[in-house]
Amino acid sequence: MTGTAFEFDVCILGTGRVGLPLGLSFVEAGVNAVGVDLDAQLRDAVNAGRMPFHEPGYDDLVASRRFVVHGTPEVCARSRALVITVGTPLHNHIETDLSQIQRVLEGLGPYLRPGQLVCLRSTVAPGTTHFVRRWIERNTERRVGQDLLLAFCPERIAEGKAYEELHSLPQIVGAEDDASRDAAVALFSRLAPELMPTNYVTAELVKLFNNIARYVHFALANQFALVADTFGANIYEIRRLANHKYPRNTLAMPGLTAGTCLRKDFGMINEWSPYPDMLLSAWKMNEYIPAFLVEHLRKRTSIHGRRVALLGYSFKADTDDIRDSLAPKLYRYIERQLPLDIFVTDHHLPDPIPDPANGKVKNWSVEEALAQAECVFVATNHSNYGEVLRNLARRSPGAWIADIWNCGGIDQIFYQAGALVAADREVN
Numbered sequence: 434m435t436g437t438a439f440e441f442d443v444c445i446l447g448t449g450r451v452g453l454p455l456g457l458s459f460v461e462a463g464v465n466a467v468g469v470d471l472d473a474q475l476r477d478a479v480n481a482g483r484m485p486f487h488e489p490g491y492d493d494l495v496a497s498r499r500f501v502v503h504g505t506p507e508v509c510a511r512s513r514a515l516v517i518t519v520g521t522p523l524h525n526h527i528e529t530d531l532s533q534i535q536r537v538l539e540g541l542g543p544y545l546r547p548g549q550l551v552c553l554r555s556t557v558a559p560g561t562t563h564f565v566r567r568w569i570e571r572n573t574e575r576r577v578g579q580d581l582l583l584a585f586c587p588e589r590i591a592e593g594k595a596y597e598e599l600h601s602l603p604q605i606v607g608a609e610d611d612a613s614r615d616a617a618v619a620l621f622s623r624l625a626p627e628l629m630p631t632n633y634v635t636a637e638l639v640k641l642f643n644n645i646a647r648y649v650h651f652a653l654a655n656q657f658a659l660v661a662d663t664f665g666a667n668i669y670e671i672r673r674l675a676n677h678k679y680p681r682n683t684l685a686m687p688g689l690t691a692g693t694c695l696r697k698d699f700g701m702i703n704e705w706s707p708y709p710d711m712l713l714s715a716w717k718m719n720e721y722i723p724a725f726l727v728e729h730l731r732k733r734t735s736i737h738g739r740r741v742a743l744l745g746y747s748f749k750a751d752t753d754d755i756r757d758s759l760a761p762k763l764y765r766y767i768e769r770q771l772p773l774d775i776f777v778t779d780h781h782l783p784d785p786i787p788d789p790a791n792g793k794v795k796n797w798s799v800e801e802a803l804a805q806a807e808c809v810f811v812a813t814n815h816s817n818y819g820e821v822l823r824n825l826a827r828r829s830p831g832a833w834i835a836d837i838w839n840c841g842g843i844d845q846i847f848y849q850a851g852a853l854v855a856a857d858r859e860v861n
């Protein structure tokens with residue numbers, strides 16, 4: 434393979450929630466990394482030394498300004514490895530949306546140089562790395578395994594844990610020729626403790642199966658919560674008893690299971706199946722929880738004409754990411770009950786919350802949101818919500834709470850705030 438001298442070791446294409454932490458961790462590991470992203474606001478933040486979103490561990494690294502993000506892909510020609518970390522959503526159908534991958538390939542095509550490694554890292558449907566290979570060989574003069582290297586190296590971090598997990602998770606490396614495999618292993622061995630080579634499609638499926646197994650695990654927890662409710666039993670007590678020193682499985686917590694990865698990744702497999710299957714059932718189960726919360730609180734108290742607070746809007750605890758959160762859906766179901774007001778509060782998010790589905794949502798302070806609340810839905814399990822609910826209990830003991838995450842810690846999904854004070858008194 435022809436050798437070329439490169440100014441950068443790696444260029445990250447798409448410096449979002451996955452690409453930016455990766456680029457910064459490379460920089461920290463002494464890899465000369467650079468980025469490209471279409472989002473001007475994101476670039477301005479990073480190039481000014483600020484994280485554009487919350488991801489613990491990276492504030493000092495980004496402030497050092499050693500990782501620069503460009504707006505156009507010319508810098509690719511000067512980079513030995515090109516790592517693609519753009520978004521891979523679903524269309525409104527059960528169909529993978531490949532447009533960001535296609536666009537990034539069109540952008541970097543003219544800058545592909547002999548000897549470079551193209552490394553796909555976005556989560557993709559099985560067969561996508563083969564598609565990338567065919568795209569490159571049809572649209573450029575490069576041939577994979579001859580004068581260009583290609584690998585699929587999936588990202589398996591959980592949001593909020595990137596800094597630690599980039600150094601602790603084994604790295605799967607999908608490659609189909611020795612040179613590509615060696616180059617990808619050499620790049621990621623700068624971060625990962627263990628490298629696990631395989632072929633493209635196996636690597637694609639490992640990533641999808643990891644995520645889908647988690648989604649189904651939570652769907653089962655949600656189904657168990659509904660079954661327990663049907664029988665008047667307590668899911669939290671059941672879970673505690675079932676998990677205590679039992680070596681063969683653990684029951685997950687019920688909750689509003691969603692988020693940009695969990696909620697879409699099952700579709701990347703499902704689009705290849707014409708049959709109803711377990712994954713569609715898991716999807717349905719998790720998607721039903723907002724309706725369950727509204728319906729079951731409504732059996733206990735009227736929501737119509739009441740002041741309602743919605744605690745949390747992001748898709749999981751202590752993050753500022755609302756992509757594919759179920760909180761906006763819960764908001765709409767509450768709205769259908771015609772309450773007097775809905776006060777949304779999430780201290781991890783800006784005011785207003787830029788929600789593509791519900792428009793700009795006013796983000797109240799938690800004090801304002803709870804000041805007159807008669808019903809409270811806990812949509813996200815942010816870590817301070819136990820204390821927030823106790824403050825509410827002291828002021829408004831009659832307020833009704835729907836707390837599927839058990840933030841109040843009293844093992845009930847639906848209760849009046851005063852129950853928290855009573856439970857605390859019992860403990861003390």
Ligand SMILES: NC(=O)c1ccc[n+]([C@@H]2O[C@H](COP(=O)([O-])OP(=O)(O)OC[C@H]3O[C@@H](n4cnc5c(N)ncnc54)[C@H](O)[C@@H]3O)[C@@H](O)[C@H]2O)c1
Binds near residue numbers: 449518537554588693
């Ligand atoms: N967020 C996670 O925790 C996580 C974890 C593992 C895997 N993944 C997967 O990683 C991929 C990226 O996810 P994300 O959360 O970082 O998405 P993201 O939307 O935060 O980041 C993608 C970035 O790519 C940029 N982009 C899009 N097209 C571009 C182009 N042509 N050129 C340059 N930049 C472009 C966007 O502006 C955006 O900043 C997805 O496939 C996702 O499923 C995400």
